[in-house]
Amino acid sequence: MSTLxxxxxxxxxxxxxxxxxxxxxxxxxxxxxEDGVFSAxxxxxxxxxxxxxxxxxxxxxxxxxxxxxxxxxxxLARNIQPIDYDAFVQLxxxxxxxxxxx
Amino acid sequence: MQKKILLISRHAPxxxxxxxxxxxxxxxxxxxxxxxxxxxxxxGIFQLLKNQHSQFINQKNIASTIPALSLYGIENIYAxxxxxxxxxxxxxxLILDDIKILSNDDVKILLTEQDHVLSF
Numbered sequence: 001m002s003t004l005x006x007x008x009x010x011x012x013x014x015x016x017x018x019x020x021x022x023x024x025x026x027x028x029x030x031x032x033x034e035d036g037v038f039s040a041x042x043x044x045x046x047x048x049x050x051x052x053x054x055x056x057x058x059x060x061x062x063x064x065x066x067x068x069x070x071x072x073x074x075x076l077a078r079n080i081q082p083i084d085y086d087a088f089v090q091l092x093x094x095x096x097x098x099x100x101x102x
Numbered sequence: 103m104q105k106k107i108l109l110i111s112r113h114a115p116x117x118x119x120x121x122x123x124x125x126x127x128x129x130x131x132x133x134x135x136x137x138x139x140x141x142x143x144x145x146g147i148f149q150l151l152k153n154q155h156s157q158f159i160n161q162k163n164i165a166s167t168i169p170a171l172s173l174y175g176i177e178n179i180y181a182x183x184x185x186x187x188x189x190x191x192x193x194x195x196l197i198l199d200d201i202k203i204l205s206n207d208d209v210k211i212l213l214t215e216q217d218h219v220l221s222f
Contacts, residue, residue: 096216
């Protein structure tokens with residue numbers, strides 16, 4: 001069964017995204033929220049690694065409220081899907097487990 | 103109903119209470135006859151080091167609690183190989199000499215087998 005990985009830390013001050021990417025499996029999903037949305041920009045440090053996972057079937061989302069709050073809407077990477085709180089709830093239902101990387 | 107529950111402990115001991123809370127949760131859950139696994143990764147690896155003398159900072163020793171896991175019937179205790187390597191820690195430096203070492207791919211499989219994951 002698949003896992004939803006949530007990341008709420010900036011990739012510029014915290015290495016947590018690399019831990020997540022190492023053990024994220026093909027049908028898992030990743031959601032960036034809070035300061036984690038800084039990983040959802042075109043120029044984010046792990047952008048190329050994220051693309052590799054997306055190619056393997058991993059779905060990547062970012063919480064739109066946190067993106068807008070930080071003025072990142074124009075910078076959002078095209079391969080990352082913005083979602084609202086209701087869709088966040090749905091993601092937690094669609095995946096059996098949630099691993100929070102904090 | 104018995105469920106498979108994985109606790110992932112990713113933070114160093116003593117700096118905050120996260121590591122202690124993970125162990126307390128594991129011990130409490132074991133009382134309810136659940137199928138518990140514990141995975142140490144990232145800075146959580148530091149909980150496993152020998153020679154911890156936490157009395158110098160007036161805290162209870164984490165390393166004395168971890169061996170108690172097996173007394174509570176928690177036999178599935180894992181350490182993440184990559185996290186060990188990054189921190190230059192050898193298996194011989196760990197308090198548990200029978201701990202199971204998992205690769206990235208092993209962790210992926212472990213996650214797929216669980217009913218619940220608890221993140222610490």
